[in-house]
Every structure is written in C-alpha cells, then in structure tokens.
Amino acid sequence: MASLFACALVSLLVTVGIVLALAGPTIEFFREVSPLDFFSAQEWAPTFSPASFGVLSIVVGTLNVTFWAILIALPMGLCAAIYLSEYASRRTRKVVKPVLEVLEGIPTVAYGFFALTFITPLIRDNWPGFLGDAPGIFSAGAAGLVLGIMIIPTVASISEDAMTAVPSGLREGAYALGATRRVVATRVVVPAALSGIIASFVLGISRAIGETMVVLIAAGNTPNLTFSPVQSIQTMTAFIATTATGDIGVGTITYKTIFAVGALLFVFTLGMNLISSWLVRRFREVYE
Amino acid sequence: MDRWRIRGGARQAVEAAGAETTLTVQGSRSRSEGWKSLAFIALLLFSVLIGLALLVTLIIDALVEGSSRLNLDLLTNFPSGVPERAGLQSAIFGTLWVIGGMIVTMLPVGTGAAIYLEEFANPDRWYNRLLEVNIQNLAAVPSIVFGILGLGLIVRGPLSLGSVAYAGSLTLTLMVLPTVILASREAIRSVPPSLRQGSMALGATRWQTIWHHVLPNAIPGIATGTILAVSRAIGETAPLLLVGATVFVTFNPDGPLSEGYTTLPVQIFNWVQRPQDEFRVLAAAGIIVLLVVLLAMNSFAIWLRNRYQRPM
Amino acid sequence: MSDGSMEVPVSEPAARPSAGVQPAGAGPRQEATGRAAGAARDTDVVMRTEDVTVTYDGIPALRDITIDIHRNRITAFIGASGCGKSTLLRCFNRMNDLIPTAEVRGSVLYHGEDLYQPGVDPVEVRRHIGMVFQKPNPFPKSIYDNVAFGPKVLHMKVDMDEVVERSLRQAALWDEAKDRLKDNALGLSGGQQQRLCIARALATSPDVLLMDEPCSALDPIATGRIEDLMVALREQYTIVIVTHNMQQATRVSDMTAFITVELDEHDNRTGTIIEYEETGRLFSQPADPRTEEYVTGRIG
Numbered sequence: 001m002a003s004l005f006a007c008a009l010v011s012l013l014v015t016v017g018i019v020l021a022l023a024g025p026t027i028e029f030f031r032e033v034s035p036l037d038f039f040s041a042q043e044w045a046p047t048f049s050p051a052s053f054g055v056l057s058i059v060v061g062t063l064n065v066t067f068w069a070i071l072i073a074l075p076m077g078l079c080a081a082i083y084l085s086e087y088a089s090r091r092t093r094k095v096v097k098p099v100l101e102v103l104e105g106i107p108t109v110a111y112g113f114f115a116l117t118f119i120t121p122l123i124r125d126n127w128p129g130f131l132g133d134a135p136g137i138f139s140a141g142a143a144g145l146v147l148g149i150m151i152i153p154t155v156a157s158i159s160e161d162a163m164t165a166v167p168s169g170l171r172e173g174a175y176a177l178g179a180t181r182r183v184v185a186t187r188v189v190v191p192a193a194l195s196g197i198i199a200s201f202v203l204g205i206s207r208a209i210g211e212t213m214v215v216l217i218a219a220g221n222t223p224n225l226t227f228s229p230v231q232s233i234q235t236m237t238a239f240i241a242t243t244a245t246g247d248i249g250v251g252t253i254t255y256k257t258i259f260a261v262g263a264l265l266f267v268f269t270l271g272m273n274l275i276s277s278w279l280v281r282r283f284r285e286v287y288e
Numbered sequence: 289m290d291r292w293r294i295r296g297g298a299r300q301a302v303e304a305a306g307a308e309t310t311l312t313v314q315g316s317r318s319r320s321e322g323w324k325s326l327a328f329i330a331l332l333l334f335s336v337l338i339g340l341a342l343l344v345t346l347i348i349d350a351l352v353e354g355s356s357r358l359n360l361d362l363l364t365n366f367p368s369g370v371p372e373r374a375g376l377q378s379a380i381f382g383t384l385w386v387i388g389g390m391i392v393t394m395l396p397v398g399t400g401a402a403i404y405l406e407e408f409a410n411p412d413r414w415y416n417r418l419l420e421v422n423i424q425n426l427a428a429v430p431s432i433v434f435g436i437l438g439l440g441l442i443v444r445g446p447l448s449l450g451s452v453a454y455a456g457s458l459t460l461t462l463m464v465l466p467t468v469i470l471a472s473r474e475a476i477r478s479v480p481p482s483l484r485q486g487s488m489a490l491g492a493t494r495w496q497t498i499w500h501h502v503l504p505n506a507i508p509g510i511a512t513g514t515i516l517a518v519s520r521a522i523g524e525t526a527p528l529l530l531v532g533a534t535v536f537v538t539f540n541p542d543g544p545l546s547e548g549y550t551t552l553p554v555q556i557f558n559w560v561q562r563p564q565d566e567f568r569v570l571a572a573a574g575i576i577v578l579l580v581v582l583l584a585m586n587s588f589a590i591w592l593r594n595r596y597q598r599p600m
Numbered sequence: 601m602s603d604g605s606m607e608v609p610v611s612e613p614a615a616r617p618s619a620g621v622q623p624a625g626a627g628p629r630q631e632a633t634g635r636a637a638g639a640a641r642d643t644d645v646v647m648r649t650e651d652v653t654v655t656y657d658g659i660p661a662l663r664d665i666t667i668d669i670h671r672n673r674i675t676a677f678i679g680a681s682g683c684g685k686s687t688l689l690r691c692f693n694r695m696n697d698l699i700p701t702a703e704v705r706g707s708v709l710y711h712g713e714d715l716y717q718p719g720v721d722p723v724e725v726r727r728h729i730g731m732v733f734q735k736p737n738p739f740p741k742s743i744y745d746n747v748a749f750g751p752k753v754l755h756m757k758v759d760m761d762e763v764v765e766r767s768l769r770q771a772a773l774w775d776e777a778k779d780r781l782k783d784n785a786l787g788l789s790g791g792q793q794q795r796l797c798i799a800r801a802l803a804t805s806p807d808v809l810l811m812d813e814p815c816s817a818l819d820p821i822a823t824g825r826i827e828d829l830m831v832a833l834r835e836q837y838t839i840v841i842v843t844h845n846m847q848q849a850t851r852v853s854d855m856t857a858f859i860t861v862e863l864d865e866h867d868n869r870t871g872t873i874i875e876y877e878e879t880g881r882l883f884s885q886p887a888d889p890r891t892e893e894y895v896t897g898r899i900g
Contacts, residue, residue: 001408007400008409011469012422014462018433021440079335087332089700096336098590103339105516105586107523109553110346110575113560117568118349149342152335169737173797175698177750177804178727180321182328187753192740203428210430212526213553217560237432237526244435244530250444262436266429273425321755 022266025259032253038260044223044234046257047243053257055264057223061140061233065215068144068229069151069208074201076148077155078190081197084156085163086185100153108150112217115146120218133230138220141229147214155204162196163189195283202276206269212237236265347579354572362573366538367555371566376574379555381540382453382533383522386551389457389544390521391514394468397461399503399510402472407498426466434463435527443531451532454544456551459531460524464517471513475506508596515589519582525553552578646671646808646838647692652706654687654696661687663870665706667857669808674830674839676853676879678846679894683859684871685842686734689810692840693729694722710808727754730801734813736793738785738800743768743777746785746796750804763803771799772829791822798829802837809833811841815848827852846895849879856882858891 030038033053041054080100084093120135120142127134135141166189174188190197212235220232221242234242240258248255365375409416438459442449449455479502487497533554541549552574559571647669654662662684669675669692677685687696694715696702707714715725738746747764750756756763764781768774773795777788785796794814801809811830815823830839830852843849849856857876861869875882875891886892 001404004400004404004408007397008404008419008469010397011401011426011465012419014426014437014465015422017441017462018429018437021437021445022433025440076335076338079332080339083329083332083336087329096340098587099340099343101516101590102583102586103343105519105523105582106343106346107525107553107575107578107582109523109525109557109560110350110579113556113571113575114346114349116560117353117572118345149338152339156335156339167737169733169735170739172695172698172731172733173737173739173800174749174753175723176693176695176726176731176733177753177800178723179749179753180325180723182325183753186328187749188739206428206430210432212430212432213557216526217557237430240432240436241526241529244439259436259440262433266433269429269433270425273428 018266022259022263025256026263029253029256029260032256033260042225044239047254051253054225055236055261057225058234058236058239058261059264060225060227061219061223062209062235062237064140064227064229064233065144065147065219065235066205066208067227068141069148070201070205072145072148073151073155073204073208077152077200077204078159078197080152080156081159081163081200082185082190084160086181086189097157100157103150104153104157106150108211108213109217111146111150112214115142115214115218119146135230136220136232138218138222138232139230140219140226140233143215143217143219144208144229146218147208147211150211150214151204151207154207155200158200158203159193159197162193162200165196166192195280198279198283199276202272202279206272209268209272210237210265212241216241236261240265350572350575350579352572354569354574354576357569357573358576362570362577367536367550367558368538371564371570374559374567374570376552376555376577378537378540379550379552379574382537382549383551385453385541385544385549386456386460386528386533387518387522389454390460390464391518393457393461394464394517395514398465398468398514399472401465401469402476402510403498403503405469406473406476407494407502423466423469427470431463431524432526432530434459435530437462438527438531449545450547451534451549452545452547453541453549455531456528456533456549457544459527460521463524463527464521467517467520468513471516472506472510475509475513476502478509479505508592512589512593512596515585515592519585519589522551522585523553523578523582525551525557528554529557552581644671645669646711647840648709649688649691650707650709652688652691652704652708654684654691655703655705656699657701658703659868660864660870663864663872665871665873667873667876669838669840670855671838672834672836673854674834674841674852675855675857676849677840677842677857677859678844678849679859679871680861681844682869683861685859686812687871688859689731689812689840689842692808692810693726693731695726695731697722727804728806729808729810730804730806731810732794732797732801732812732814735817736790736797738788738793738796740784740786742782743785743788743796744781747799747803750800754804756804767799767803768796770802770833771795772825772832773799789822791818791825794818794822794826795829798826798833802833806837808838808840811839813842813844816844823848846883850883853879855879858882858886858888858894860890860894 038053038055040056041052042056043052043054044057045052084096088096116137120137120139123139123142124134170188170192171184174184179187215235216238219235219238221234221238222232223234223239224231226233240261243254244258248258362375363380364377365373366377367379368374405416405419409419411417411420438455441447442455442458443451447455447458449458483501483505484497487501488494492500528551533550534548536558537548537550539548556571556574556578559567559574562568645668649665649667652662652665653660665688677688679685687702690696691704691708692710692715694704696704704716706716708716710725710729714720739749741749744764747767748760751758751760751763765774765778768777773792776792777796780787785793788796794817798809798814815826818826827848830841833839834854841849841853855876856879858874859871860874861871864870875886875888877887882891883895886895
C-alpha cells in the first residue's frame with residue numbers, strides 16, 4: 001500500500017519537479033536581467049550581443065497564433081459537439097467519434113508539415129488582393145488556422161461529454177413545449193452543459209498556448225511584436241525548442257532564458273487552469 | 289374553439305373567407321424557422337466534416353509528396369546529408385528504445401497510482417484531494433514544459449543522466465503519466481462492485497481481491513489507455529528536442545543509457561526544416577511511416593475498447 | 601378531416617347514472633365527478649386513437665388501442681407499472697418520436713386530424729398538446745425564464761410578464777413565487793417544481809394537457825395541491841393523466857381507462873385497454889373481471 005501511495009505521489013512530485021526545475025535557473029536569470037526589462041523591452045534577442053530580453057515579443061507571438069486558433073477551434077468544436085450529442089444517430093456517432101480520436105492522435109509534426117507545405121501555399125495562391133499583403137512562407141495565421149483545426153477534436157469531445165450528461169428529462173420538457181431540435185440544443189442543452197463546455201474551451205486555449213511543433217514549423221521563428229496574421233512570428237514554445245536544440249552550456253544566460261520563458265509559460269497554463277476551475281464552479285448546474 | 293387556433297397565415301385566410309376556424313398541425317412552422325434550422329444543421333455538419341476532410345487531405349498530401357521515397361531504403365538507411373541516401377533506421381531504433389523504456393517505467397507507476405486512488409485513497413483526506421487536483425492540472429501542462437523538466441532534472445541537475453535514450457523515456461513517462469492514471473482509474477472503477485463484494489465475501493483479502501478479480505477485469509481498459517498514451521508519446525517531438533534527441537545520428541543506440549539517439553518525429557522535424565525539396569519529400573515519407581504506426585495503434589486501442597466496453 | 605368528424609357525441613358514459621359512485625373519502629369531489637358525467641352529453645371528442653399499436657424494436661408494447669378523449673374532462677389511464685400507459689400518453693403528442701426504436705401504427709386524431717399522417721410536424725403538435733412529466737424537470741434557469749421559455753421559443757407575440765403571472769396563477773404558484781421570479785427554479789421544493797412545470801406547459805396556451813404520473817415523486821401534501829389544481833384546470837383544458845394510484849384516479853378523473861398487459865400469440869407482453877368507462881362506474885361496477893381484480897387490489 002505504501003508503494004502504491006508512492007506511485008500516486010510521483011504525479012505530485014512531477015509538479016514539484018517542474019516548479020523546482022524552473023525556479024532555480026529562473027531566479028538566476030532575474031539576477032542578471034531585471035524583470036522590468038524582461039516585461040517592458042520591445043525587442044527579444046537573448047542570444048545576440050548586446051542581448052535584449054523583451055519577452056513581450058514572443059508573448060504577443062503566442063497570443064497572436066492562439067487567437068486565430070481559438071477563433072476556429074472553439075465555435076467549430078462546440079458545433080461538432082452539438083451535432084454529435086443532439087443530432088447524430090447512434091451509428092453516425094460510432095463512426096465519427098473514433099475518427100475524432102484518431103485526429104487527436106496525429107503527431108503535431110505532421111500538422112506542422114501540412115501547414116507549411118499545403119495550407120500556406122493554398123492561402124498564398126488564393127489570397128484576395130484587397131486584404132493587403134499576402135502571408136509569407138511563414139505566417140502566424142496559417143499556423144493558427146491549422147492549430148485551430150487540430151484542437152477541434154479536443155474541444156468537441158469534452159463538450160460532447162458534458163452535453164451527453166445533461167439529463168434527458170430537460171430535453172423532453174423542452175420538446176413537449178414545442179421546441180425544435182435546434183432550440184433544444186442551443187437554449188436548453190448548451191446552457192445546462194455550460195460548465196463542461198467552458199472547461200473544454202479553456203483546455204483548448206491551453207493547448208494552443210502550449211503547442212510547439214506547428215508554430216515552430218509554420219509560423220517562422222522571428223520574434224515580432226505584431227498581431228498580424230500574415231507575418232512571421234516566434235512564440236514562447238518555439239523559442240524554447242529552437243534555443244534548447246543548440247548546444248548550450250549550463251549556467252549561460254541563454255540556458256537560463258529557456259527556463260525563464262518556460263516558467264512564464266507554466267504560469268500561463270496554471271493561470272488558465274485556475275480560471276477554468278473557477279468558471280466551472282461558477283457555471284456548474286446541479287440538475288436536481 | 290378560439291384557443292386551439294394554430295397557424296397564423298392559414299387561420300387568417302380561413303377567417304377572411306368567412307369559414308369557421310380550422311385547426312391544423314400540418315408542417316406549419318414559419319418558413320424562416322425552417323431555414324434557420326437547415327442553416328444550423330449545415331453549420332454543425334461543416335464543423336464535423338472539416339476535421340474529417342483535414343484528416344483525408346493530410347494523408348493524401350503526405351502520400352502524394354512522399355510516395356517517391358516510400359521504399360525499404362527509407363527504413364534501413366541512416367540519416368545522411370545526401371537526401372537520396374537518407375533513411376530512418378537510427379530513428380526507428382531510437383524510438384523503440386525510448387518508448388520501450390517509457391512503457392516499463394510508466395506501467396507500474398501508472399497502474400499503482402490508479403489502484404491507490406481508486407481502492408485505498410480516502411477522498412476526504414486533503415492529500416488525496418491534492419493528488420486528484422494535481423493530476424487534473426498536469427494534463428493541461430504543455431509538453432514542452434516537461435521537456436524543460438527533463439532538461440533541468442534528468443539530463444542535467446540531480447539525475448544528470450546526460451542525453452541518453454532513457455532520459456527521453458523518463459521525460460515522456462512524466463508527460464503521459466496523468467493520462468495513464470486517469471484511464472486506469474476509469475478501468476478500475478468500471479469493474480462492478482458486486483465482483484469485489486463477492487470475492488471479499490469468500491474471505492479473500494483486499495489484496496487478493498484486487499490481484500485476482502479487479503485487475504484482470506480492468507486490463508482491457510488499462511491497455512486501451514496505455515496504447516493511446518504510447519501512441520501520443522511516439523508522435524511527440526517538442527520535449528525530446530530539449531532532452532537531447534539530436535537530429536543527426538548515424539548509429540543505433542545500443543541500450544537505454546547509450547549517449548546519442550534520435551526518434552522518428554524528431555528526424556521528420558529535421559527534414560521539414562531543411563530548405564531543399566528532396567528533404568521535404570523525405571519528411572512526407574517519414575510522416576507516412578509514423579502515421580501508419582500510430583493509426584494502427586489507435587485503431588487497435590479503439591477496437592479493444594469497443595470490444596470490452598460493457599454494454600450501457 | 602371535416603369539422604363534422606371532430607364532433608363525436610359521447611353518449612355512453614353519460615347515459616349511465618353516476619349515482620352510487622362513492623369514491624372513498626371524496627366527499628366534495630364526488631360532485632365534480634357527477635357533474636362531469638352529466639356534462640358529457642354535449643362534450644365533443646378532442647382526441648381519438650384508432651387501432652394504435654406501438655412497438656419498440658419491433659416488439660409490440662401496446663396493441664390496438666382505440667379511445668376517445670373528451671373536452672374539458674380529466675381522463676385517467678390506470679394500470680400496473682410497465683403496462684404501457686405512459687407509452688400511450690406519449691402517442692398523443694408524438695413524444696415517442698424521440699425514441700429511435702419506437703414505432704407507432706394506427707392513427708391518433710386531434711380534432712379529426714391524424715397526428716401521424718405524413719406532413720404533420722411533431723413540433724407543431726407539441727405546441728397544442730402540452731405535457732407534464734413524472735419527475736419535475738424545470739430547466740436550470742430562473743422561475744421566470746422557465747415559464748417564458750415556451751412563448752419565447754414559439755415566438756408568441758405576448759406580454760411576457762402577463763403570461764408568466766397568468767400561468768403561475770393558474771398553476772397556483774404565483775403567491776409563493778412572485779417575490780423570487782429571478783431565482784433559480786431548482787431552489788424550489790419538489791411540489792413547487794412540478795407546479796412550475798405545469799405553469800410552463802400552460803404558458804403556451806395548449807389545448808390538451810398530458811400528465812405522466814405527475815405526483816409520483818411528490819409527498820401527499822404536494823400531491824393534494826396538484827390534484828386540486830387539475831380539477832380547477834379542467835374548466836379550460838382537456839387533461840389526460842397517467843397514474844398508478846387508483847385513489848388519485850377516483851379523486852380527480854371523470855373518465856378512466858384500465859390498461860393491462862396480456863401475453864399475445866408470440867408471448868410478447870402487450871398492453872391493451874380492458875375497460876374505458878366513466879370513473880365512478882369503472883370503480884364501483886367494473887364490467888370486466890380483470891378490472892375488478894385490479895381496482896379491488898387483488899392484482900397490480
């Protein structure tokens with residue numbers, strides 16, 4: 001029993017480990033770089049000399065890609081969930097749900113390749129001139145688009161679970177009042193499942209923030225303080241991945257920068273989690 | 289009679305004609321409402337189909353791009369600066385070592401934690417609640433953060449294993465652990481309580497009950513969760529970039545602790561990044577190989593689950 | 601579908617004298633029963649089923665049901681649980697459509713029009729025939745929004761405040777709810793929730809109200825209030841109630857149908873109507889021995 005408890009404890013130690021692993025080098029980082037510079041400088045060039053540590057560029061890069069991704073993923077994920085839970089026949093569901101799971105299992109490097117070699121050229125070739133400059137080979141928008149589609153299954157499956165859990169008595173009550181299927185879905189089931197839907201949204205956003213490979217491959221890797229979808233940008237995750245791949249000595253400022261950015265990323269997702277659990281509690285419906 | 293009148297338009301027509309009010313339940317909802325419902329269904333279907341369309345396009349795209357390099361040489365050659373001679377052998381062996389090490393580590397820890405939480409943990413104790421919340425939260429931590437954890441504590445720092453395959457195994461273990469624990473718990477929970485009570489009533493101890501009755505019945509569920517976790521780990525790239533899966537390895541690792549390894553997705557990533565078209569073809573071919581492995585594993589896991597899922 | 605076919609005179613139950621009907625402990629309510637029987641002469645038929653058979657997955661659950669539902673009457677379906685009385689009730693507003701395996705054959709006429717003929721919109725049907733369920737199922741919204749839900753989704757051009765107040769008054773919930781209209785309906789007690797569900801059904805001004813064991817989840821006091829409410833609502837609505845409680849049927853209903861399960865030639869358990877009669881008579885002088893066994897408590 002003690003050994004079983006130890007197994008469960010491992011999961012807790014992972015969290016502690018993450019915090020410890022991040023904390024040491026991050027603290028050392030801030031001994032060398034003032035937090036004020038970190039959060040207010042305009043330029044992000046930690047490996048250049050003279051180095052500049054304006055993390056805002058890559059934070060905005062992350063938000064840029066995340067914005068386009070969730071613009072796609074949240075509404076479409078919700079719609080897919082409504083379809084599966086309220087419209088699809090049992091047979092359709094039996095086919096579609098495994099396909100969604102397979103989609104969730106496709107490696108992100110494949111999505112990145114797809115964004116770079118298929119989606120981006122497709123957008124560039126069909127770019128309507130009145131929208132201004134066409135996106136480059138690397139663009140935040142193309143990466144965000146593919147990232148968004150990639151996240152649809154995550155949002156859809158969790159939202160669908162929440163909707164399926166809504167007691168059928170509520171649906172019957174609404175149908176008996178002459179509500180159409182659409183009204184039952186949008187006015188009764190979705191509000192009743194709101195807390196689960198919100199949880200799925202937050203998880204979707206977390207995934208968009210934390211995703212590395214798609215943005216690393218398709219969004220370019222140039223820090224750029226912009227919300228434009230047609231420009232090349234660098235995200236926090238892409239910075240970490242690129243920088244850590246090179247051979248960097250322990251104790252160098254570059255090494256510490258990786259941890260500082262990692263710590264910021266971890267704080268972001270932790271914050272999302274806290275917001276999520278607060279919202280879930282706030283909107284939780286007890287049906288009886 | 290007045291109260292039963294139903295259809296606005298028809299009713300007015302009838303009244304205008306001086307007839308008595310009729311009553312009808314024939315498809316009389318307003319036309320705009322019909323359109324709205326149709327548009328809504330179209331929107332829903334579109335949302336579902338775009339995912340499926342993407343899957344199909346992605347596979348076709350990779351097949352079209354990579355078909356010229358889909359041959360045995362791709363699997364048996366080592367990486368090379370010359371695209372015509374480059375292959376995946378060291379990446380395949382690297383993946384096998386990393387994933388093998390991960391499975392051996394993950395299974396006992398994950399199952400053990402699940403058994404503890406389901407069979408022994410008193411949910412009223414604060415530390416058990418903390419474990420629960422923690423596992424939920426870990427599931428949302430980005431994979432690259434696990435890479436940083438691996439870099440700071442496993443490759444360097446306290447464990448200082450260096451850039452060895454098992455460092456990758458450990459990092460991936462920590463990453464998929466929450467998924468495995470959640471899936472195993474679900475599997476254990478779905479074993480009917482009557483089975484436990486039956487066993488205990490015959491005088492079996494708690495341990496005997498778990499070992500002889502609960503676990504055997506939970507194995508399909510645990511296996512499903514494990515396969516899904518393993519397939520996720522096989523496709524994972526980002527954390528391995530941090531814990532030293534280097535991209536140009538022209539030899540197979542000869543053990544979990546031998547320095548220098550690469551894995552399939554890392555090798556593909558390397559090829560994707562090269563500007564030459566020949567490497568892009570290689571990347572596409574590599575993606576096909578990876579997808580075949582993963583789709584096979586996923587399909588098996590889903591089949592396994594549908595087979596053993598108790599009818600609801 | 602002519603107007604003529606809607607008006608089917610109901611002579612049989614009315615022709616029977618209601619004297620001698622003395623349901624236990626129903627002093628004042630006996631008068632209601634008697635009046636209904638007297639009024640039946642000129643009451644027309646609102647709904648009629650003709651040879652309705654319902655199958656689930658091809659296995660019949662109800663067979664050859666033919667029954668008339670009269671206006672401004674309370675009609676009760678009684679019978680042991682599992683006999684198909686709820687299934688029958690759900691034919692009247694096509695709620696069975698929501699069960700993929702269910703199939704309804706025969707016709708259910710509503711003012712002479714077959715609800716199951718092609719071209720009939722089940723959604724439209726439910727706008728005229730309201731329903732209250734066994735378990736109170738208020739939406740997890742405010743009391744006000746629960747009542748306003750129907751008129752809103754039906755795009756009824758009405759003064760919503762007025763509709764809410766009228767419906768809550770009709771459901772005898774206004775006094776308890778008027779100061780907490782914005783509160784979540786799930787904060788109400790079980791009996792209040794059920795009255796809210798009745799108010800919700802009344803808000804769309806239905807013609808017929810179907811009630812599927814509306815009191816089975818309630819305590820005796822709440823049950824009493826719902827029963828009083830039903831008797832009051834009979835003035836304006838046609839009510840069909842399913843109940844497993846015979847006392848309830850004698851207390852509130854004018855007409856009673858006894859449904860029971862029979863084994864058919866394929867050994868399927870199929871529900872059929874054994875006897876349909878004016879309530880007092882069905883309980884005091886059942887024509888069929890099976891009815892007598894049931895109402896005297898020997899079976900079920």
